[in-house]
Amino acid sequence: MTNILSFLKPAPEKEQTITDKSELNAKYKYWRTRVLYTTMIGYVMFYFVRKNISIAMPAIEADLGISKADLGLFLTLHGVVYGISKFVNGFFGDQTNPRYFMALGLFFSASMSLLFGLSSGVVAFGVFWLLNGWFQGMGFPPCANSLTNWFSPSERGVKFALWNTSHSIGAALVLVLNSFLVVYDWRYCFIVPAALAFVGVLFLLNRHRDKPQSLGLPPVEVYKNEDEEVKEEGEKKKGDFKRFVRKQVFGNPAIWFLCLANFFLYTIRYAILDWGPTFLTEMKGVDLQKAGWLVAGYEGFGILGMLSSGWMMDKVFKGRGGRAALIYMLICSIAVFFFWKLPHESPFFYGILLCIVGFFIYGPQALVGIIAANLATKKAAATAIGLTGLFAYLSTVLSGWGLGYLVTHYGWSLGFLILVASGIAATIFFAFTWNSGYIEEKAS
Template identity: 55%
Template structure:
């Protein structure tokens, strides 16, 4: 059984190249569209079995006797282990077949949710939920591999931004579905999404495929060169027989710019999750807005992020010519302005605060999306999943600050010091992105 799984996870072998140029064009157009929508839907389903806990937490406190401190610890450990898993599985994601690797991760995450739904002990629940964090980390690396295998550096800003909407789509779907289920039984918040996730795993196996070469198509660099009117002779510069481990060490672990981007992501995620997780409490305690309306404001924050992702991706490709660091620096500065206005405003209108929160979401989700583009471009498509995994590791380590840390600060000193931390995070992230101002895809550097 284990041998069969290992065989399935191996990268699909290359097959004989299709020689008919017209057929190559048709096949590439079909598979690029299919890979994009399949990975987008698949990753959105991951969110159904990841963002279902917050809706169940209030009822769990009453029925299981779980304290806020316990739940906060579950969230923090889940986030940290997810970050570690995203990085560790990045190595595997670059060397496995995304079709099976992503489906396996979703299936195992569904199993953890089933266990959570049937357990009656807080400690057992916590163990299963933290383990879920590890399997959740198997979702992004195969997506990174697929996107960089099928889309060129010249279009990754737009395509990554479009794919990145899966975060908000999945989160919104989880909130909506579980809001209905929790009125019947909090356990359904885990069991029903788990069933959907099993179906999602089957969907991924059916829809996803590995590299273009495994379908008889040229690598993306050769295809894009032909598509843009070139000779098609610029084959993949990464295909030399360099040991993968040495390649990763050189392109990722010893690449100072990837560490700069990863550190910037720590502060991006501090802002993102602080506003997402603490937003309802901030609106309720600071601005006097009823918690029901506050919940809708945070939902709008997520949806505004979709527009921010798409616009930032378009700007990266069309305005900044693939230099995503420039878009990130601008977006973080504007996000900081929105957070400062939210903090200092004395308006009595809930609409004002909702609008400011939406504006902050619009600007924070641009960098959240484009960090992956910068990392993939710097590392090349061969090590894209590993590089993005490293940025994700530092991003989710921020849950120690954005979750437990900010909660502790708010308890002891109030909300003002929390906003000082948030503004400092926006400034530091913006400055780090300025260091990436001229960062461009390594393929462009090698080609020139």
């Protein structure tokens, strides 16, 4: 088994032979750009075979007679398994070659989406979607590994936020694609995205690479003339990777506050993403195809929110992302409240409010991973983000099955009350990270 998985080992370091500064800058710029766009496109493909179910849910409900509570249970179990997988694979993501690890996860996830689309039994649906949740957890850890090795702490706010737009781009594109496909057959919502994801596997294998040292380049801190995040030799004397993780991740109170904030943040994010087409058709009377476009707009404005929050973290708050996250989360909670209370005859204004929610929910969603990565350093970034991700996807117990059950029995008003309360809770937990992550500028 060890020999079979040997291809996942980190790529060996090459001798650094480049001495010319301009040549080094050109090489580094090329590879940083390539790693960034490759991981972004790769993660978009992960979304194609993860968020392809929301548009299909009303059609599956009508075709197979599955209740909202059962569909919510699908979302919950998928989310919980994904969260556990993201946490477990965080350990592997910090210690493997991201090129092959990410491609392997996408291949198996696309396979599960394809099998889901070809199935008809409820049990088969459950098995394939649960397995999909596990393989989806292999997507983010290698990206965290790559980004923290190619970009230094002082620039991660902007670069991580730029990369994080892949979440919204992927979700928006698959929503638009499936808005057309669902008209013909809901099964196409799973088969077509799976086919595109298989192409994405080949793209990752062709374009992605491991850390700078594997290409004969110096570590990013040396290139950027910044302090080393991890003193490798000293760390070996003190203990192994597990001891480092216990100290830097599990022993860090700020990371636990991030975890709790992320739980409630994701309750809102996924409630709207997964149930958006359903509550827009039932609560607001929107046509299903138009509902898909509205939720895509929510994702689209989320891209702007990510980019602006990353800039605010780096340039305004000097690495203290918790401050930006608190501001964004508070405004998001207010927007959710107004969306809930807006009269049914105001489709234009609730469309605008949905976009505002998207802008201000995706800002802190991007920042949580950046803050966790900086606090844990590049050596344990994937593990720390995996831990925050575990809490994020445990929230699907509330946003998936819980919301489905409560809305079925008590209506959408109670559902939105829970979302507003979740926003307030996330805001409070972000307040406890107010001073975390400050990066002192080096003197020129």
